[in-house]
Amino acid sequence: MxxxxxxxxxxxxxxxxxxxxxxxxxxxxxxxxxxxxxxxxxxxxxxxxxxxxxxxxxxxxxxxxxxxxxxxxxxxxxxxxxxxxxxxxxxxxxxxxxxxxxxxxxxxVSVLNSYREKLMRGSDTPPPDVAIAREQLRLLLERVVAELPDIFRTVFVLREIDGLSVEDTAGVLHIPPATVKTRLLRAKRRLQQALAPDVHEALTGTFPFAGADCAALTERVMVRLGYPHDRHG
Incomplete structure (x- = not known):
């Protein structure tokens, strides 16, 4: 065989x-x-x-x-x-x-939470700007979701992140489907309210572009526009 x-x-x-x-x-x-x-x-x-x-x-x-x-x-x-x-x-x-x-x-006795320290501990080599921005956004979202009340947070994660159906979520948590829908709606409203100011603040500092990078770009644009190099710079 x-x-x-x-x-x-x-x-x-x-x-x-x-x-x-x-x-x-x-x-x-x-x-x-x-x-x-x-x-x-x-x-x-x-x-x-x-x-x-x-x-x-x-x-x-x-x-x-x-x-x-x-x-x-x-x-x-x-x-x-x-x-x-x-x-x-x-x-x-x-x-x-x-x-x-x-x-x-x-x-x-104080109970110390080392979670955030572990997250922030990484390579000595700074990551690219895009990776930094993504990490900042991930941490922001994770923090805001973590601050949701327990009854809302688990429903939000199961439905919106894991993609479980209303029925499966209800079965897992032993609550009626209507309660799942209500808690998810309230979780989304809380997240929207919590994220609004933080997202604006985070985006203003995203993709920093200064120093030598900024100066080099300025010179390239000046050349393209037909202006001579700044010999006094």
Missing amino acids: TAQHKLDYSSLVDAELAALCVRRDPDAVRYILTVNNQRLFRAAWSILKDRSEAEEVLQVAYVSAFASMARFEGRSSLTTWLTRIVINESLSRLRSERRRRASLEADG
């Missing part, structure tokens, strides 16, 4: 993928991770607001999910099922962290 062709995992239905994972097919597991990592990370971040914590929760949730994959019944999509596990794990982590923080604060 000739060797079987490699499976096209993207063509399989969720129940088939789950069955392959139960049989410990490494390629099936890798495929599920690849197509779900980003949206599941965002779901965790929407609750924890910390990248390292979200990454840790995602790993724990994956271990739990694959261990119980045989219980996947297909009543929702595999992505929705995984999202529910990640959210439950994130909420559990959040409750534990709050208890720990309350205990530490009772003892007069």
